[in-house]
Amino acid sequence: MASKQISNEDGFVSLNVRASVLQKMLNGEVLHMTDIHCTCAHSKRTLQKLLLRAVVDSSDR
Known part of the structure; x- marks a missing residue:
């Protein structure tokens, strides 16, 4: 799964x-x-995306 950059003005x-x-x-x-x-x-929304990404990344290991 390709990783998308989550944009936020100040990060x-x-x-x-x-x-x-x-x-x-x-x-x-x-x-x-x-x-x-x-x-x-x-x-x-940003937190939800980060948590989902973490779950996906940990299941790929």
Whole structure:
């Protein structure tokens, strides 16, 4: 599957993440999608695309 570049003017995705969730992320623990909240629709779509790409890439290994 060809990888598409996700365009964003500044290259950032706006998220709200609890400190405990950030700690889990940094520790490499499994997270649930409800732990991460996007602050706008564009960020939500970008995050969804990145997560789907990660799943596809991990299943190709």
